[in-house]
Amino acid sequence: MTQLQTGTPLLTASDYRRSAQRLVGSDVWDFIEGGAEDERTLAANLRAFDRVRLRPRVLAGVPDADTTVSLFGTAYATPIGIAPTAYHRLVDAEGEVATARGAGRAGALFVVGMFASRTIEDIAAAASSGLWLQLYWLRRRDVMRDLAERAERSGYGAIMLTVDVPRMGRRWRDMRNGFAIGGDVAAVNIEPAVMAEAHRRDEGGSALARHTAGSFDPSLSWADLAWLRDCTRLPLVLKGILTAEDAALAVAHGADAIVVSNHGGRQLDGAVASLDALAEVADAVGGACPVLFDGGVRRGADALAALALGARMVLLGRPPLWGLAAGGADGVAGVLRTATEELAHAMVLAGRAALPDLDRTALRPTSLAGGDA
Ligand SMILES: Cc1cc2nc3c(=O)[nH]c(=O)nc-3n(C[C@H](O)[C@H](O)[C@H](O)COP(=O)(O)O)c2cc1C
Ligand SMILES: CCCCCCC(=O)C(=O)O
Numbered sequence: 001m002t003q004l005q006t007g008t009p010l011l012t013a014s015d016y017r018r019s020a021q022r023l024v025g026s027d028v029w030d031f032i033e034g035g036a037e038d039e040r041t042l043a044a045n046l047r048a049f050d051r052v053r054l055r056p057r058v059l060a061g062v063p064d065a066d067t068t069v070s071l072f073g074t075a076y077a078t079p080i081g082i083a084p085t086a087y088h089r090l091v092d093a094e095g096e097v098a099t100a101r102g103a104g105r106a107g108a109l110f111v112v113g114m115f116a117s118r119t120i121e122d123i124a125a126a127a128s129s130g131l132w133l134q135l136y137w138l139r140r141r142d143v144m145r146d147l148a149e150r151a152e153r154s155g156y157g158a159i160m161l162t163v164d165v166p167r168m169g170r171r172w173r174d175m176r177n178g179f180a181i182g183g184d185v186a187a188v189n190i191e192p193a194v195m196a197e198a199h200r201r202d203e204g205g206s207a208l209a210r211h212t213a214g215s216f217d218p219s220l221s222w223a224d225l226a227w228l229r230d231c232t233r234l235p236l237v238l239k240g241i242l243t244a245e246d247a248a249l250a251v252a253h254g255a256d257a258i259v260v261s262n263h264g265g266r267q268l269d270g271a272v273a274s275l276d277a278l279a280e281v282a283d284a285v286g287g288a289c290p291v292l293f294d295g296g297v298r299r300g301a302d303a304l305a306a307l308a309l310g311a312r313m314v315l316l317g318r319p320p321l322w323g324l325a326a327g328g329a330d331g332v333a334g335v336l337r338t339a340t341e342e343l344a345h346a347m348v349l350a351g352r353a354a355l356p357d358l359d360r361t362a363l364r365p366t367s368l369a370g371g372d373a
Pocket of ligand 2: 115208211263266
C-alpha cells in the first residue's frame with residue numbers, strides 16, 4: 001500500500017485520482033480528465049470493462065503469478081505501462097523526469113510524449129526501464145526526424161506514431177476554459193516557433209486545437225509511413241487503430257506493433273470503446289506483430305481482460321498523471337505497482353500463472369458480445 005504525504009492510504013487508482021484532483025487546478029484537471037464533445041466514448045471505455053465477467057479456474061496449483069513480459073528485446077516486470085501524455089510539468093515540477101523514475105521503480109514501459117515538458121535526454125538519464133518516444137505527424141517533417149534521431153541516440157526502444165489525430169477532437173471543456181499551456185511549462189523538445197499557438201490564450205477556445213490545426217499534417221496517409229521508417233532504425237509502433245481493416249493495413253505497411261486506442265475518448269466522440277475493438281483487431285493481426293491496448297484501464301482485472309483478448313501490453317493514460325500529481329515519482333510507481341499487484345492477484349484467483357496463460361477462455365464470451373459500442 002502506498003502512503004503519500006497526505007497521510008491517506010492509496011489503495012486503488014480511484015484513490016490517486018481523488019488525491020490528485022485536490023492538488024490540480026480546475027482547467028488542468030479538465031484537460032486531463034476531459035474527452036471529446038459529449039464524452040460518450042470516454043464513458044464507453046470505462047463501461048466496457050464493467051461488462052466483463054471472468055471465468056476463474058480452480059485447483060490450478062497457482063500460488064503466485066508471473067507478470068513479466070518482453071517487447072522488442074526489453075524485459076519488463078509488468079505488462080502495464082504508461083501511455084504517452086503531453087506536458088507532465090502541468091502537474092509536477094519535475095514532470096516526465098519524475099514519471100521516468102516512477103516507471104523504473106515499477107519496471108514498466110514509459111512512452112514519452114512528443115509534447116513532453118522535459119528533454120528527451122534528461123528523461124533518458126532518469127530512466128531505469130524501457131522508454132519509447134511518441135510522435136504526431138507534423139507539417140515540419142524536419143522536427144519529427146530530429147526527435148526520432150535524438151530518441152535513437154538516447155537509447156529509446158521504439159517510435160510510436162499516433163495516427164488518430166488528423167485534427168484534434170473538439171473538447172468542450174478546454175474550449176469553454178480557453179485552455180492554453182501556461183507558466184513555465186513548454187514542449188521543450190520542439191523549437192518554440194512551432195509551439196507558439198499552444199500558449200496563446202488571448203483568442204479564446206482551445207489553444208491546443210488551434211496549435212494542432214496549424215502544425216499537424218492532416219493529409220497523412222499509409223504511403224507516408226515509409227518516410228518515417230527511413231528516419232530511424234527503431235521499431236515503428238502505430239497508435240490509434242480500432243478496426244480490422246486498419247490493422248491489416250498496418251501489418252501490410254510493416255508496423256512493428258500497433259496500439260488499439262481511441263485516444264482515451266478524446267478524438268472521435270461516438271467511436272467504439274477500445275475494449276470492444278480489441279478482439280477484432282487482434283484477430284485481424286493474427287500474431288503478425290504485438291498488439292498493445294489503452295483506454296479505460298483502471299484496475300488489474302481490466303488489464304487481465306485486455307491481455308486475455310490479445311493485448312501483449314496495456315497502457316494507462318490518465319492514472320499515471322493522477323499518481324504524478326499526488327506524489328511525484330512515488331505516486332507514478334504507486335499507480336503502476338497497485339495495478340500490477342491487482343493483476344497478479346486476479347491471475348492467482350483465476351488460476352492463471354503467467355501472461356501466456358491468459359486467453360479468451362479467461363472471459364465469459366457474453367460479457368464481451370454486443371455491448372453499447
Ligand atoms: C492529458 C492527456 C494527454 C494526452 N496526450 C497524448 C499525446 O500527447 N499523444 C498521444 O498519442 N496520446 C495522448 N493522450 C492519449 C493517451 O496516450 C491514451 O491513449 C489515453 O489516455 C488512454 O486512455 P486512459 O486515459 O483511459 O487510460 C493523452 C491523454 C490524456 C488524458
Ligand atoms: C500542443 C499539442 C497538443 C497536444 C495535446 C495532447 C493531448 O491532449 C492529446 O493528445 O489528447
